[in-house]
Amino acid sequence: MTRPPFDPNRRRALFDQVEHAAAADPGGSARRGAHAAGDGPPLTVSRLGDLIRRLLEDGVPGPLRVVGEIANLTERTHVYFSLRDESASISCVLFASDARRTRFSAANGHRVIVTGTLTHYGAQGRTQIQVRRVDPDGAGDLAARFEALCRELRALGWFDDARKRPLPILPQRVAVITSPTGAALHDVRATALARCPAVGLVLVPVRVQGDGAADEIARALRFVSRRAAALGIDAVLLTRGGGSAEDLWTFNDRRIAEAIRASGVPVVAAIGHESDTTIAELVADRRASTPTQATMMLVPDRAELEVQLGHMASRLRALVRARVESARWRLARNAAAEFLRAPGLRVARLRAAVDRGERDLARAVAGRLSAASIRLERLAGRLTRIRPAVVVGVRHERVGALGQRLVSACHRRLERARAAIRFASPRLSDAVRRGLHQRRSRLVAQEAVLRLLDPQRILRLGFVRVERADLTPVTRASALATGERVALLFVDGRRCATIDASGGSSAGPGDDPPMGPSDDHPGDPPAAARRPTRGTARRRPAASSGLFEDATPRPDDPAPAAGT
Template identity: 35%
Template sequence: MHLKSMSRQTKSQWDFGELFPAETARRVLTVSELTTQVKRLLEKEVGLVWVTGEVTNLRAQSSGHMYFTLKDANAQLNCVLFRGEAVANREVLQDGQKLVVQGDLTVYEPRGQYQLLVRAVELQGVGALQLAFERLKRKLQAEGLFAPERKRPLPRYPQRIGLVTSPTGAAIRDVLHVIQRRNPSLEIIFVPCRMQGDGAAEEIAEATRLLNEFNARSSRRKEAPTSEPDVRRPTSEIDQSLLTSAATRLDLILITRGGGSLEDLWAFNEEAVARAIFESAVPVVSAVGHEIDFTISDFVADVRAATPSAAAEIITEGVFASRQFVAEATGWMAQRLRQWLEREREYLEQLIQRLARAHPRRRLNEKLQRLDDVQSSLLRDVKYRWRECQAVWRNAQQRLLRMRPGHTWVCYRQNLLELDHRLGEQLRHGLKNARSRFDTLEARLRLLSPTNVLERGYAITTDAATGKVIRDAAEVKAGQRLKTRLKKGEIRSVVEG
């Protein structure tokens, strides 16, 4: 035991461990692995984006894919629009065009460059109508027509309102439907007019002034109920009835119409309408188009509503808000439901985006892009090889011109004469053989000819009507007409029995 312990102690005295530390472990990535990580990072952190810039280097491949570059003053971005993408406005893709593009940011791994997979394309900039809109907006804003301090609040419980809209449009149906549902007792003074086209702006402005005159006369009637109204501007029977049948003042004026294009809504961007609204003594609510539509009348009016229905809801909000708690709870629950649906919709969109990034079509589009690159490289190689062949041909042609072709020409001429002589001999021999074969065939044909048979005393009998050859007496009938051909001439006969 003692010796064994000494041996263990001796070993431990010389056991110094590792004199040199092991090399620190490090992770080395390949170019493909690094590019893949960068691609995943870009797709996760950036993903779907909107980018604006100028189009350059537009290339439309025969496969239907389109490649271009978006650039600005300091940078540029490669973009790809695949043939299978349902993208509108493809025709606006032109060199020098300024666009707003939506797409997924990714990395094209074979080249190691990041690019945008285009999903939507829109034009950048404004048209002539938009420029006129901005010009008038700046002018009226400078004059104070849009000043917030001149905006008047709407009465919380209106009893009578003036309505300016088209009698046949969807806006009046929406407004009446909402008012009937929320405040059926609200009285409406309706002034019909056109909402678009030539003269529509003047009609809207005149209707606004007519309602203001109606309101002013109503006020004077309340102050002096026995006095007769001074009717100065009756333009129709409707105008006359408005001016003479007033009982109470107007609480507000609603000017509204449904959605449409910028041209359809242009009447509400006219200066005449804006100044009529500005001069109105009655608060004005403007509800033109949809939520995304903004007109000059919206800026001048005391209150702007997104839609005709929204305007009716604003007008009737006071009465509607005073209803029972159950009605409020119903609206609250509907709002919570919409919020829940919105969250679920956002979550669904995230799932759709994740699915799109993992979809096999993504890899197929990358392969198709790689195929386009290979095709372009192949075309460049073919063109390069063709230029080389042209250079070789020009060198050979120059070398041939430097040679003396006289001796070669004499040899070629002798060979040509010899070939001409041999060709003549072969042609004459061929004609002789052909004539001999023709004579032989002619003699054989003459022996087999029916005319030769007739010369030996035979005859050919046929049906006179059909020309059918009679080979058997049983084939003829009494009264049948026959024609018999001899060596010289024909004999016509009739069968007797």
């Protein structure tokens, strides 16, 4: 293996070697000599081919390493191609068994180093290299291609963080694209189960190295992206364990990069060990150093999530509570809030206002009652001061009717007031009620007084009213001249009389006997008064109306009949 690569330009030297080898063989030398001489039996083609094969295999022992460019590549059961340079070409065959072993996918135009043995295929008279393996030309070829692809994809923006998608917080199901037999799958399962068993894992088995692996992986990625919704998959984990640079080379395939970029769900890639970097990892949305780490990125720790949820729950509760509290505080500062905070207070206040209103009402009623009774008293007082004589001759029945009206008006008023009080509040104080009662009894007494003052009644008792011709009442004997004509008013009518000269008066001038309703012993009436007199009794409506007017309360207005 330490020999320098075989160079077709050096074939001259090779043939020299063959000749030298043939010369060393005495039998062969003889045969060659014979052939060269043209004598002896001729060689069959098969014998010649066999000879060439032997010469090549013995003279050029493998393995040879030959560098050249691939051309005329055909893959049937085995792989056939030509290896050539500017001026020469050699046929190559790669048997199927060897083709499976070699990891290099060759194509026309690739510069490769083939390793194999030189042989001659007699059936077709073809000298060819039986290839064991094909390697890219040059020691730095893989690295160079990796760098080239990196530059290209970086220029396309496929590595940009901006286009990397966030991973789900808690994926429903994760598609695991990896070898079904690898250690990576075991790590992923164990980690996912330990962290959160609720996350489902869907294995998409693929080969992760060797010929065709890249295509298989790309197909798996496209399949998952296409069926993600139907399968409930919301993330992809693309992974494989550690291996040689050649093992990991699969993940530098552009087709995989394209499939990752086109994926509808985010992809986490963890290929090989931490020191390895593949194109797949650079394009993926997240890169992890190991399958376990990749799983931890995708599958959150359940306990951690529980803690976070707990935080959120208590934060929400605290926030809402704070919000309500602050609102309550604002409300409390508000005057209107008083009612909400202590409804009883307001009710009590209202009740107090009602009570106050009730008291005011009671006071007002009582005030009006007392005003009425004062008026009544005044009236009664005035009536008292009217002497029966004055009253006689006016429409005394009117006086009675007036009294009746007054009394009944008072009664009605009382009734109304009582009803108002009853209606207004059943809780009127006893004091008011007592006041009402007192006033009512007073009213009853005044009624009785009124009744006593009735002029009819006085006349009925035998008193007589004396009037002059001009209808002015005569209240004193001394006021009458002898022979003067007067009218006498009786309960049932009016008579005329003439004053006698001889009539002696027991009452001197200025001696005014008391005249009151309760006075049962009036002075003796003049004799003349007792005599029925003849005359026409005439009624004076004007006087009557005057009396009526007098009945209306007028403070400080002396009764007209009094003091005559």
